[in-house]
Amino acid sequence: MxxxxxxxxxxxxxxxxxxxxxxxxxxxxxxxxxxxxxxxxxxxxxxxxxxxxxxxxxxxxxxxxxxxxxxxxxxxxxxxxxxxxxxxxxxxxxxxxxxxxxxxxxxxxxxxxxxxxxxxxxxxxxxxxxxxxxxxxxxxxxxxxxxxxxxxxxxxxxxxxxxxxxMGPAEHDEVVAYTSHLPHALAASLAATVPADWLPLAAGAFRDGTRVAGADTELWTAIFRDNRGPLMNAVGKLQDRLSSLKYALMNDDEESIRRWWNDARARRSLFESQKFPEA
Structure with missing residues (x-):
């Protein structure tokens, strides 16, 4: 080993x-x-x-x-x-x-x-x-x-x-950019976005959404650098997704907000149906 x-x-x-x-x-x-x-x-x-x-x-x-x-x-x-x-x-x-x-x-x-x-x-x-x-x-x-x-x-x-x-090495790196590296980047972004003096009001959603932001800095710096191309593409897709929510909010578009959430809810349900063990 x-x-x-x-x-x-x-x-x-x-x-x-x-x-x-x-x-x-x-x-x-x-x-x-x-x-x-x-x-x-x-x-x-x-x-x-x-x-x-x-x-x-x-x-x-x-x-x-x-x-x-x-x-x-x-x-x-x-x-x-x-x-x-x-x-x-x-x-x-x-x-x-x-x-x-x-x-x-x-x-x-x-x-x-x-x-x-x-x-x-x-x-x-x-x-x-x-x-x-x-x-x-x-x-x-x-x-x-x-x-x-x-x-x-x-x-x-x-x-x-x-x-x-x-699978091939390049295909692997593209897939995990979305399924692993992007969630880590998102968790770190969320953790750094909430002001420190507001943390007493943070509860389960914040805890679950930021758990992996506690991972080793050097490990994830190396991973992000090594897979920077696919990760940049994944970050761009996430930005597009957030932009669509922002636009719906700006226009107080109830149906678009509902559709935005239901799309995500369906994908999460599909993941849960695979019954992966907890990390």
Missing amino acids: VGVGLIGGSIGMALRDRGLVDEVVGVGRDMGSLEQARARGAIDRATTDMADGVSRADVVVVCTPVGRVAEDVRRAADAAPRGALITDAGSTKRAIVEAVDKLPRAAEMFVAAHPLAGSERSGSAFARADLYEGRVCVLTPSTRTAPDRLRRAREFWSSLGTRIIE
């Missing part, structure tokens, strides 16, 4: 809880944080040395920030057995896949993945073994992806309880 925060720690706990591995090795930069993850039950052994951590690995999961994933995949590929599977948990895929595809050894071993699970909280202290149960994991193979590694990636992520969906 390269990177043992919430995501990596939860993978480690799931693997150990399900008895799927003999040993989970955590690789990171800070031994103090790694020891906390070990005490939490997320890993069996900790090291800050990549080569030491992956030299006997069957599977390497890179759970570092998106800007570091490709380089960490390269380092892991150089040190891991040639037959190992390397996968990741990055929230964006196009740039990662393009970078790894330029590295023959790494491309041979790597299958890009994005488990759609997480929390506004960070760190192994909040990891849990059931985080991936019933969740979707998107695999984004490229033309360089080895068929046997893709099969093993399906098996690995399925073993954690996920449902597998496959």
